Amino acid sequence: MDRRTFLQTTAMAGIAVSFAGAAAAEWKPRRPLNIIVPYKAGGGTDAYARAVSAAAADRLPVPVVIVNKPGASGMTGAIAASTAKPDGNTILLHSTGSFLFTSMLKETELSPFDGFQMIAQIGNLKVSLAVPAGSPIKSVQDLVDAAKASPGKLRWAHTGRGGRFHVTGQTFLNSLGLEAVDVPFKGGAAARAAVLGEQVDFAFLGIQQGRGFEDQMTRLAVVATDRDELAPNVPTFAELGFDVPLVSSPIILYARDGVDAEIISGIEAAMAEIVAAPEFAELVNAKGTLPLYRTGAEAAAAVQAMKDAATPVIDALKTN
Amino acid sequence: MDILLGLATVFSSPALLGWVVLAALVGMVVGAIPGLTASAAIAMLLPVTFYMEPLSALAFLYVIGKSGRYGGSIAAILFNTPGTAASAATQIDGYPLSQRGLSSKAMKVATVSSIIGDFTGELLLIAGVGVIAAIALKLGPPELFAIYVAAFVVIGSVIGKSVVKGLASAALGVLIQMIGTDPISAVERFTFGSYDMLNGIGLVPLMIGMFVLAEVLSQIENRGKTIEQYEEPSSDEARARNRLTWTEYxxxxxxxxxxxxxxxxxxxxxxxxxxxxxxxxxGEGKRRAKNSEDWGKGALEGVAAPEAANNAVSGPSMAPLLTLGIPGSTIGAILVGVFLIHGIQIGPTLFLTSRELVYSLFAAGLVGIAAYGLIGFYGAAFVGRFITRIPTDILYPLIFLTSFVAAYSSRGSLFDVWIMVVAGFFGWMMKKLDFNPAAFVIAFVLAGGAEETFRQSLLLSDHGLLIFVTRPVALGFLSLGVATVFLRARALSREARAAALEDA
Known part of the structure; x- marks a missing residue:
């Protein structure tokens, strides 16, 4: 298990924030920059893209156009981006946890490492464990005890088998030898509703899903190295002494293979500036998420570490 | 009296009022064009709203959703092609009325019923948004499944001459719905390794193919033959026939x-x-109707019932959306995005932080209903008269082209165009062989959600199927469905026995 290396890489990448301002001079886009979002408008990844578009207005000479191409767990958009003209005018913004797991589970030709080059990371979506506010379960330890007392009786919600929430939750349960029945729901909002309405006992959800619902839903722990700035009261699993692989979903910009390295480093530098802009932070904070900039190389290292950590879980899912 | 303040806000802002009226018009037009649904229009217009005031943007999209649901009835009545899935039930009685030259009357009934339904929903929302949200939370997959079962009963109403072929059509609809990713296990079903099929077959291209393209194909086939069309004796007489009186309504x-x-x-x-x-x-209307044998042959009640219901959905669906962040529909999901883009946090705190905005939005909804009602009542009759005057050799080529554009534009996918073409030939064959395209599409619409909620319920249950019996709301809707089927079956067997006696 490469979890330790993964922890180190993520920590290092978190500290190392690089600014490559000089390279921007070599990238002179003349046509609008199209960002393909492989999800519907209004979702988490889409919110990041819209924030890029808004913050780029004063910082890039061309407009940034968001193109939503939902379908096939994000594959439809990825295929569209991989077949676009390799001139760097059409790039992909993907929720990489989902992209990675889909590509591993379905053994697709496209993956974060095949057919694409990472330009830069602009954000991160984190997984959290949540229970209804009225639940007798008040802590992760309570949950473990309850699951041990009645194996196979607790119900938990996620947003689809093989997705990052299912993978994280199942790994957590497996590592402690717990049994519980998972119930897939369509989308984060539906899974959250199942928690709010006490249809299920707990759920693995994006931490941002709890924003504004603090009175109805308690987030017991977050999968991350550090506490979330927007939810400082939620401890990390590591703090509580639970060993959960650090699966998150880095929001990464991709260019298809064949795009010039110069163009890529130009966009990378522009993104560093955009992500640091106050209006970018404001827009993504409204959705309960945070900006997080990493260069393409740093992002690739982090995703590789995540892939190594998730491989045994995915293999177990495939054989089931 | 937040709503009065909201109304004051709407009426004191000419720009906002303008957006609401424009939305009523846009929604009606896109709703009326088969395949161009209100949600597709909202998705397309979404970027425009980023540059608008938050209230104007929300009101604009909210009212498009409302009038789009209504607009779907126009195409359903005139062309037997539902403009949106929500008006698929309207065509059952709407089109027969149109064939008898009563299209304007049918459209007036649809308009009045839509307005009443929409106002009811909106007023319930304004009066009890908190209560509605609390109820919504307590109802989970078992209740949803029971409602799907009650909805399936409507297939019985569209099955015409042949019960066996009708049921076979419905079964085919279920089968086609199964294409794609399994909602629970995420296993691929019938995708043949194609990414395009991973998400299943889209409803919009399927509906355009089955209803619009299939109709065009039948028209080509009947070319040269005199088309069975209602000849207006004189325009004055036609007008008189299409006047809607209170005794009729x-x-x-x-x-x-x-x-x-x-x-x-x-x-x-x-x-x-x-x-x-x-x-x-x-389904429920037909069961209770005194003249239930007229339903399906052009009963005004058969237009009124579904039109009132599909618009009544609009208001209350905002309650779980605003207070719980659960979008009840595609339109709802897009509205959530609009709130966020304008920096408004949806959730239980919304009514504390943005109370004025929310009630102004509800007020805009009320004004929007009135706007599309007026435009519809006086405009739809005109549209109906106008369209029946267009010669078929101009009208059908236009419809043919529109169907391709609409199939492509809903998701910008060429694969959807292929689906539409295949569905078109399939629908045409079905009609020729006396199968039932309406039963097919209804089964297709319902099967996906029914399967998902059924299997979720079983996962939630400790005692298998008993979960449907132990939850009262679920039990209620299930009994409603079963009772309807039982009564229909008894009526059918009585008719069959009577027929057998006559033969003897």
């Missing part, structure tokens, strides 16, 4: 009121949507 009222409440209830439950509301209302 009065029998519709009980259906409209019942359907409004059915629609409002279904609207509270996230994920069901207007099509399901229309089906349940039609």
């Amino acid at each position: 009065k029998p519709c009222m009980p259906h409209v009121i019942r359907s409004s409440f059915i629609g409002a209830f279904i609207g509270m439950l996230p994920g069901l949507g207007s099509a399901i509301a229309a089906f349940v209302a039609y």
Whole structure:
């Protein structure tokens, strides 16, 4: 298990924030920059893209156009981006946890490492464990005890088998030898509703899903190295002494293979500036998420570490 | 009296009022064009709203959703092609009325019923947004599944001459719905390794193919033959026939009121949507109607019931959306995005932080209903008269082209165009062989959600199927469905026995 290396890489990448301002001079886009979002408008990844578009207005000479191409767990958009003209005018913004797991589970030709080059990371979506506010379960330890007392009786919600929430939750349960029945729901909002309405006992959800619902839903722990700035009261699993692989979903910009390295480093530098802009932070904070900039190389290292950590879980899912 | 303040806000801002009226018009037009649904229009217009005031943007999209649901009835009545899935039930009686030259009357009934339904839903929302949200939370997958079962009953109403072929059509619809990713296990079903099929077959291209392209193909086949078209004796007489009087509308009222409440209830439950509301209302209306044998042959009540229900969904569906962040429909999901883009946090705190905005939005909804009602009542009759005057050799080529554009534009996918073409030939063959395209599409619409909620319920249950019996709301809707089927079956066997006696 490469979890330790993964922890180190993520920590290092978190500290190392690089600014490559000089390279921007070599990238002179003349046509609008199209960002393909492989999800519907209004979702988490889409919110990041819209924030890029808004913050780029004063910082890039061309407009940034968001193109939503939902379908096939994000594959439809990825295929569209991989077949676009390799001139760097059409790039992909993907929720990489989902992209990675889909590509591993379905053994697709496209993956974060095949057919694409990472330009830069602009954000991160984190997984959290949540229970209804009225639940007798008040802590992760309570949950473990309850699951041990009645194996196979607790119900938990996620947003689809093989997705990052299912993978994280199942790994957590497996590592402690717990049994519980998972119930897939369509989308984060539906899974959250199942928690709010006490249809299920707990759920693995994006931490941002709890924003504004603090009175109805308690987030017991977050999968991350550090506490979330927007939810400082939620401890990390590591703090509580639970060993959960650090699966998150880095929001990464991709260019298809064949795009010039110069163009890529130009966009990378522009993104560093955009992500640091106050209006970018404001827009993504409204959705309960945070900006997080990493260069393409740093992002690739982090995703590789995540892939190594998730491989045994995915293999177990495939054989089931 | 927040709503009065809201109304004051709407009426004191000419710009906002302008957006609301424009939305009423846009929604009606896109709703009326088969394949161009209100949600597709909203998705397309979304970027425009980023540059608008938050209230104007929200009101604009909200009212498009409302009038789009209504606009779908126009195409359903005139061309037997539902403009949106929500008006698939309207065509059952709407088109026969149109064939008898009563299209304007049918459209007026649809307009009045839509307005009543929409106002009922909106007023319930304004009066009890908190209560609605609390109810919505307590209803989970078992209740949703039971409502799907009650909606399935409507298939019985569209099955015409051959029961066996009707049921076979419905079964085919279920089968085609199974294409794609399994909602629970995420296993691929019938995808043949194609990414395009991973998400299943899109409803919009399927519907355009089955109804629009298939109709064009039948028209090509009948070319040269004299087309069975209602000749208007004189325009004055036609106008008189199409005038809607209170004596004619009065029998519709009980259906409209019942359907409004059915629609409002279904609207509270996230994920069901207007099509399901229309089906349940039609099925329940037919069961209770004194003239149930006229339903399906052009009864005004059969237009009124589903139209009231599909618009009544609109208001109450905002309650779970605003207070719980659960979008009940595609339109709802897009509205959530608009709130966020304008920096408004949806959730229980919304009514504390943005109370004025929310009630102004509700007020804009009320004004929007009035706007599309007026435009529809006076405009739809004109549109109906206008369209029947276009010669078929101009009209059908235009419709043919529109169907391709509409199939492509809903998701910008060429694969959808292929689906539309295949569905077109398939629908045409079905009609030729006396199979039932309407039963096919209804089964297709309902099967996906029904399967998902059924299997979720079983995962949630400790005692298998007993979960449906132990939850009262689920039990209620299940009994409704079973009772309807039982009564229909008894009526059918009595008819069969009577027929057998006559033969003897």
